[in-house]
Amino acid sequence: MPRATWVVASLTVALLSGTVVVLQRTEGAAPAAATTDDALPSRALGLSGHRRLVRELEQSGESRHGAAPRPRRIAAGPLRTVSGPLRAARPLRLRIPSLGVDVPFDVDGEEASWDSTGPAPGAAGTAVVTGTGLRLGELRQGRTIEIPRADRRTAVFTVVRVSPGRAPGREEPPDRAQLRVIDGETSVLARLTGHRSSS
Numbered sequence: 239m240p241r242a243t244w245v246v247a248s249l250t251v252a253l254l255s256g257t258v259v260v261l262q263r264t265e266g267a268a269p270a271a272a273t274t275d276d277a278l279p280s281r282a283l284g285l286s287g288h289r290r291l292v293r294e295l296e297q298s299g300e301s302r303h304g305a306a307p308r309p310r311r312i313a314a315g316p317l318r319t320v321s322g323p324l325r326a327a328r329p330l331r332l333r334i335p336s337l338g339v340d341v342p343f344d345v346d347g348e349e350a351s352w353d354s355t356g357p358a359p360g361a362a363g364t365a366v367v368t369g370t371g372l373r374l375g376e377l378r379q380g381r382t383i384e385i386p387r388a389d390r391r392t393a394v395f396t397v398v399r400v401s402p403g404r405a406p407g408r409e410e411p412p413d414r415a416q417l418r419v420i421d422g423e424t425s426v427l428a429r430l431t432g433h434r435s436s437s
Contacts, residue, residue, distance in 0.1 A: 351367070368384075
């Protein structure tokens with residue numbers, strides 16, 4: 239074998255042997271020990287407040303995007319309690335804030351209609367209102383029903399009973415004002431508890 243070829247072969251073998259040894263040492267080496275900075279708690283490095291702030295911002299963003307939309311608030315004057323019925327006035331709208339209902343009284347009775355042969359909502363006696371799609375079965379005792387009227391007053395009623403069916407239920411004395419709202423097979427009885435100025 240020529241001398242030059244022998245030298246090249248020897249160098250190649252030496253290089254390959256060195257590479258194998260280096261690779262074995264690297265693969266079998268123990269992981270590097272943690273540095274002092276890594277071992278210190280984040281509070282000592284002043285990072286705990288920053289991380290807490292980032293976490294709170296992320297959580298607030300998630301709750302903001304996942305929260306249900308709040309019902310629209312209706313601007314009106316302060317609520318005044320009543321000691322007796324209001325004077326009769328034509329009702330304009332039916333509002334049930336807890337259900338998001340705000341519909342006009344319609345002559346054709348497509349959304350809500352008032353039985354004009356009986357008392358007006360807020361006047362002495364029991365006013366009867368019927369409607370469709372009002373979801374009265376979801377209404378609960380203590381919630382309010384509002385009736386804006388033509389005299390620029392909004393009569394505010396408090397629900398005292400939610401009943402399945404169209405049964406009349408317990409009647410109040412004739413000198414008191416109450417409201418019965420009927421939707422499909424649900425009947426709601428409410429008592430006049432206040433009024434406010436309408437805008």
